[in-house]
Amino acid sequence: MRSGTLARLAVAGLLLAATAACGGSGGDAADGKVELRFTWWGSDIRHQATQKAIEAFQKANPNIVVKGEYGEWNGYWDKLATTVAANDAPDIIQMDERYLREYADRGALLDLKTQKDLQTADFEPASLGAGDVDGKLYGLNAGVNAYSILANPSLFEAAGVKMPDDTKWTWEEYAKIAAQITEKSSGGVFGSQAYGNDEAGLSVWARQHGEALYTPDGKLGVTAPTVTSWYQQLLDLQKAKALPSADATTQDMIAPLDQSMLATNKVAMGYWWSNQLNAVSKASGKEMKLLRLPSVTGKSTENGNYYKGSMFWSVSSRSEHPAEAAKFVNFLANTTEAGDIILSDRGVQPNLKVRAAITDKLPPAEQAAQAYIEDIADELGTVPTAPPPGGGGAQKILQRYTQDVLFERQTPAQAAEGFLKELGSEIAG
Amino acid sequence: MSAISELSTLSKTRAEPARRENLAAYLFLAPWLVGLVLITVGPMLASLYLAFTDYNLLEAPTWIGVENFTRMFADERLHNSLRVTFIYVLVSVPLQLALALLLAVVLDRGLRGMAFYRSVFYLPSLLGSSVAIAILWRQVFGGEGLINHVLGWLGVAGRSWIADPESALWTLVTLNVWTFGAPMVIFLAGLRQIPRMYYEAAAVDGAGPLRRFANITMPLLTPIIFFNLVLQIIHAFQAFTQAFVVSGGTGGPSDSTMFYTLYLYERGFGKFDMGYASAMAWVLLVIIAVFTAGNFVASKYWVHYDD
Numbered sequence: 001m002r003s004g005t006l007a008r009l010a011v012a013g014l015l016l017a018a019t020a021a022c023g024g025s026g027g028d029a030a031d032g033k034v035e036l037r038f039t040w041w042g043s044d045i046r047h048q049a050t051q052k053a054i055e056a057f058q059k060a061n062p063n064i065v066v067k068g069e070y071g072e073w074n075g076y077w078d079k080l081a082t083t084v085a086a087n088d089a090p091d092i093i094q095m096d097e098r099y100l101r102e103y104a105d106r107g108a109l110l111d112l113k114t115q116k117d118l119q120t121a122d123f124e125p126a127s128l129g130a131g132d133v134d135g136k137l138y139g140l141n142a143g144v145n146a147y148s149i150l151a152n153p154s155l156f157e158a159a160g161v162k163m164p165d166d167t168k169w170t171w172e173e174y175a176k177i178a179a180q181i182t183e184k185s186s187g188g189v190f191g192s193q194a195y196g197n198d199e200a201g202l203s204v205w206a207r208q209h210g211e212a213l214y215t216p217d218g219k220l221g222v223t224a225p226t227v228t229s230w231y232q233q234l235l236d237l238q239k240a241k242a243l244p245s246a247d248a249t250t251q252d253m254i255a256p257l258d259q260s261m262l263a264t265n266k267v268a269m270g271y272w273w274s275n276q277l278n279a280v281s282k283a284s285g286k287e288m289k290l291l292r293l294p295s296v297t298g299k300s301t302e303n304g305n306y307y308k309g310s311m312f313w314s315v316s317s318r319s320e321h322p323a324e325a326a327k328f329v330n331f332l333a334n335t336t337e338a339g340d341i342i343l344s345d346r347g348v349q350p351n352l353k354v355r356a357a358i359t360d361k362l363p364p365a366e367q368a369a370q371a372y373i374e375d376i377a378d379e380l381g382t383v384p385t386a387p388p389p390g391g392g393g394a395q396k397i398l399q400r401y402t403q404d405v406l407f408e409r410q411t412p413a414q415a416a417e418g419f420l421k422e423l424g425s426e427i428a429g
Numbered sequence: 430m431s432a433i434s435e436l437s438t439l440s441k442t443r444a445e446p447a448r449r450e451n452l453a454a455y456l457f458l459a460p461w462l463v464g465l466v467l468i469t470v471g472p473m474l475a476s477l478y479l480a481f482t483d484y485n486l487l488e489a490p491t492w493i494g495v496e497n498f499t500r501m502f503a504d505e506r507l508h509n510s511l512r513v514t515f516i517y518v519l520v521s522v523p524l525q526l527a528l529a530l531l532l533a534v535v536l537d538r539g540l541r542g543m544a545f546y547r548s549v550f551y552l553p554s555l556l557g558s559s560v561a562i563a564i565l566w567r568q569v570f571g572g573e574g575l576i577n578h579v580l581g582w583l584g585v586a587g588r589s590w591i592a593d594p595e596s597a598l599w600t601l602v603t604l605n606v607w608t609f610g611a612p613m614v615i616f617l618a619g620l621r622q623i624p625r626m627y628y629e630a631a632a633v634d635g636a637g638p639l640r641r642f643a644n645i646t647m648p649l650l651t652p653i654i655f656f657n658l659v660l661q662i663i664h665a666f667q668a669f670t671q672a673f674v675v676s677g678g679t680g681g682p683s684d685s686t687m688f689y690t691l692y693l694y695e696r697g698f699g700k701f702d703m704g705y706a707s708a709m710a711w712v713l714l715v716i717i718a719v720f721t722a723g724n725f726v727a728s729k730y731w732v733h734y735d736d
Contacts, residue, residue, distance in 0.1 A: 074678055078698045085486035085703070102701070106487035247682070250592035251572055254677030393700050396679060403683045407594055426700070 032063070034324050039069040040094035040311075041076040043257050043279045046345050053341045057331045064324050066092075072256060077392065084108055089316040091325040095139045096311055097130060102389045103314070104138040110315040111136040115326035119334050127350035130309040130386060139312025140333055143347020144373060145275040146305055146380075147200040149291040152284065155268035159184040166291040167300040171233060174269075174294040178242035181268045190244040193261055193270035196234055196402030197253045199394045200308070201271055205230045207304030207381060208296050218388030220424050224416045231405045231412035238406060246406035253399050258283040274372055275310050275347040278365035287365070290372040292379075301379045310347030348373045390427035397422050479707035486701050497708035507709070509684050510692040513598060517688065518665040521605040526657055529609040533616035534646070547614065554610030562604070563674030567591055570600045570675075591675055594685035601671050601686055612657040619653030620646070651732040659724050666717050669694070689713055 040050060047070050054066045069090060071079070077099065083089050089108065103109050112118050113136060120128060123141065131139030149166075156163055159181045164173060178191025195201040202222065203213040209229075212221040237243050244252070244261060252261045262270035263283035272280065274290055281288045295303035313329045315322060332338045339354035344366045349355040355370075362370065387394065401419040404410040410418065455462075480497055484490035501507055532550055536543055556562045569575045570590035577587030590596045627645050636644065669690040672680060680687030680695065693713070697706030 078678070078694075081486060081698045081701060103487070106485060108487050245588065247589040247592040248572055250682040251589045254679060254681075390700075396695075396699070399679070400681060400683060403594070403681060407683060409594065409683060 033065050034063060034321050035065045035067065036092060036319075036321060036325055036328060037067050037069060037090035038092040038328070039076075039080065039090040041071060041073045042094075042345075043283075045279055045282065046070075049342050049345055053332060053338045056337055056341060057328055060331070060337075061324075061327070064328070066328060074254060074256075084316070087318065089318055091316055091319040091321060092328055093314045093316060094142070094311050095314040096392075097309055098387050098394065099392045100131065100139050100312060100314070101133055101386055102392050104133045104136075105389050108317055109138040110317045110319065110322055110325075111138065112140055112315065112326065112329070113137045115315075115322060117323060118326045118330045122334065122351045122353045124350050124352055126307065126383070127309065129383060131312050133386070139309070139314045140329060141309040141350040142313050142333070143275055143310040143344065144307050144350055145273045145310040145347040145369075146307060146373060146376060147198070147204060147293065148272065148274045148305075148372070149269050149293060150262060150272040150277060150280055150288045151269045151291050152262065152265060152267075152286055153289050154286050155181065155185065155189055155265065158186075159189070159268070161268075163289070164291070166294075168298050169292075169294045170298045171294045171296060173298075175233075175237055175240060175242055178237065178269060179240045182241045185268075188266060190261075190267045191242045191269065192237070193252065193267045194234060194238070194243045194249045194402070194406065195271050196231070196405070197249075197395075197399055198271065199398045202227065202230060202398065203384060204293055204304040207306075207384070208302065212384055213394075214385050214387055214391065214427075216385045218385065218427065220420060220427070222420070224413070224420055227416035227419060228413045231402075231415050234402070235405055235408075235412055243406075246403070249406055250403050253403075262288075273308075273310060273347075274369050275344060277369040277372075278345065278363060281365045290369060292376065300376070303379070304381060305376065306380050306383050307373070309350075344370055388427045390423075393426045394423055397426070476707040476710055479704050480711050481708075482704045484704040484707075486698075486703050490704060493704070497705045498712075500705065501708070501712070506684060506687070506692060510680075510687045510689045513685065513687055514666065514689040516598065517602060517605070517668065518662060521602040522658070522661045522665050524602070525606045525609045525661060526612055526654065528606060529613035529657070530616050530650075530654070532609065533613045533620055534642070536613075537617060537620040547617065551610035551614055554608045554614075556608075560670060560674055563671050566600060566604055566671070567675050592682055594681075594683040597676070597682055597685045601668075601675060604671050604675075605665060605668065612661060615657055616650070616653060619650050623649045648733045652734055655724070655728050655732045659721055662720055662724070663717055666713065666720070 038054070040046070042050070047068075050070070051068055054068055057066060058064065080089075080093065080099075084103070093109075095103070095109075100109075112131075118140070120137075120140065124144070127141040127144055128137070131137055131141055151163065153163060161177060161180050161184065164177055174192070181191035182189070199213060206213050206222040206226055209226050211223060211226055215221040234243075238246070243249065244267065248261065255261075257263060257276070257279055260270070260280075260283075261267045262272070263280050265284055265286060269291070277288055277290055292300045293303045293305055313332060315325045315329065319325050332342070334351055334354065336354055336357040339349055339351070339358045340361060343358060343362050348370045349358065359367070359370065397419060401410070401415040404418075405412055405415045479490055481492060481494060482490035483493045483496075536546060536550075540546060553562075567574075571577075572587075572589035572592065574590075576590060580587040588596075590600050623646065627649075628641055631641050631645060667690060668688055672686045672688045672691050673694070676682075676686045676691075680691045689709070690713070693706050693709045696702045696709065
């Protein structure tokens with residue numbers, strides 16, 4: 001009798017546990033609605049705008065529910081890799097150029113050309129190229145931007161240093177200005193943030209020297225002497241006190257946008273993407289200005305810059321609702337309704353009709369970013385090859401060697417050699 | 430022979446309720462058993478298989494034999510992560526246990542409000558491996574953190590302690606030492622087990638406090654020290670959250686806080702190299718097993734069980 005009750009009790013407990021476990025899963029909403037999951041990275045401004053866009057889409061498509069999953073750039077890729085590996089990938093993925101081929105080559109992304117709901121007719125033709133892998137469209141450009149210097153004019157003014165003519169400036173001039181600002185500023189303000197936290201900087205330096213970070217067939221295209229000279233210049237900048245201390249730079253590399261040294265008004269210049277002008281200006285409370293990157297020759301037409309797809313819309317190849325996902329991407333990319341909300345936070349709109357329709361509605365900083373992108377159009381070189389699989393690791397590898405150079409744990413030549421060796425084995429494997 | 434038959438007749442009469450009671454026991458065990466198989470043993474076996482494959486998370490794994498293990502010999506970042514982890518374990522665990530023992534002895538003297546102090550000292554252990562504390566650490570030891578403010582009053586120019594490769598690891602060692610509460614509580618319990626009469630007898634014989642500590646407390650406490658040592662070493666080898674959060678997921682600066690577990694995570698989820706990461710996990714298991722076995726062998730020479 002007693003043990004019988006015990007057994008029954010145990011079974012009841014088990015059943016309870018089992019039902020509790022089942023409660024967590026479940027696919028689509030019970031009322032026949034299709035549920036899509038959508039993941040992106042970004043700042044608070046982007047999160048709010050994207051949520052608004054989702055609401056607008058749901059209003060127009062009452063049978064589709066879109067669930068947003070968003071976070072910081074740091075950690076985004078680990079999380080995405082985990083969900084994809086667990087066969088639990090979000091339907092719509094905000095993708096970066098670095099990882100596009102990684103995921104596409106391994107069959108994780110859908111060829112968007114197969115989706116008839118997705119139009120690309122109004123896109124700037126050149127902007128489609130970057131998401132194209134072997135004739136298939138795995139990522140639709142979500143915005144155009146360019147690697148640039150963001151300058152804080154108020155700190156220039158406080159130091160009594162004139163803003164440079166960025167169509168003509170050389171690296172020497174940049175170094176001189178940066179050192180002057182540190183010298184003439186009251187404590188704690190430095191001329192420039194260190195470069196070397198984003199491989200785009202190295203890519204541009206390579207192009208200024210007739211090389212490229214990656215060759216068209218997906219191999220390393222930059223040589224050790226070129227990387228060495230880049231790191232040597234960085235070390236010289238640090239020794240001239242043009243840059244903050246090595247530990248401040250290291251901390252800056254992992255800081256969120258609003259805590260970065262540029263956004264907290266501690267450096268007068270920093271290396272950023274042009275679409276971040278608005279977010280940094282808002283965070284710092286100062287009106288930032290975009291400057292072209294310096295060049296070796298003093299001609300901005302030879303500074304090696306290019307248009308980059310700031311990010312891409314991709315759809316998981318395992319999505320259960322590819323048509324609905326494509327419909328949502330189409331809404332984001334091709335409607336002025338979404339354009340009015342997102343504006344150019346993700347870069348200048350690649351859809352020319354949307355771009356024209358929203359230009360007047362952009363806040364001043366985004367208008368300035370758009371004008372900058374249009375101004376440099378004639379100065380740009382060819383679009384570099386998309387990074388090969390394994391290229392996703394380039395940024396973290398570069399940051400580590402940059403830290404070694406700045407802390408003088410490795411000479412520029414050692415760091416260049418180590419970086420190339422490590423990145424080389426990464427993209428070969 | 431006769432004893433067995435006697436037993437069987439005895440059990441026959443009670444067989445029914447006994448079996449039912451066993452059944453109930455297994456049913457109660459079932460949730461744990463299911464969890465063990467699905468959440469621990471299953472994944473462990475899967476990772477053992479993956480350790481011998483090339484697996485990029487997105488495509489099916491392919492068998493490559495022991496290549497993942499042979500690759501480790503040439504992997505300098507792996508060697509660095511081992512070095513970092515060993516420094517962390519070998520420095521922070523003895524310091525942590527020493528501090529725990531010291532405070533346990535002080536608290537054991539019967540301070541007023543001891544329950545309060547015990548809770549206060551135990552608190553860091555509850556919080557120590559949480560993300561919140563790691564974020565707090567980042568603030569305290571950051572460029573504009575608390576430490577530098579205090580140094581500023583003294584006229585010393587600070588720096589970002591977590592962003593300097595010379596000091597970053599030591600902030601994590603400090604964090605681990607700070608979580609001395611759990612071993613301290615165990616030490617306290619151990620100290621309570623030592624009969625007071627030993628101390629009284631020693632005092633009568635003229636032994637001072639230090640002598641009593643060295644000749645009574647320490648020997649009788651060695652089983653507890655051993656227990657804490659084994660536990661904390663295993664714990665320290667598995668440390669992950671602190672380094673991950675403090676370094677922003679990078680193990681930086683310059684890989685100076687790149688714990689073995691962090692590197693494993695980076696290879697698996699950052700670089701899509703899950704076969705290698707699985708192999709690393711098994712190597713870590715072996716390292717921990719060797720350390721633990723070594724501890725048990727060494728314990729014969731210094732741990733005294735009161736027989």
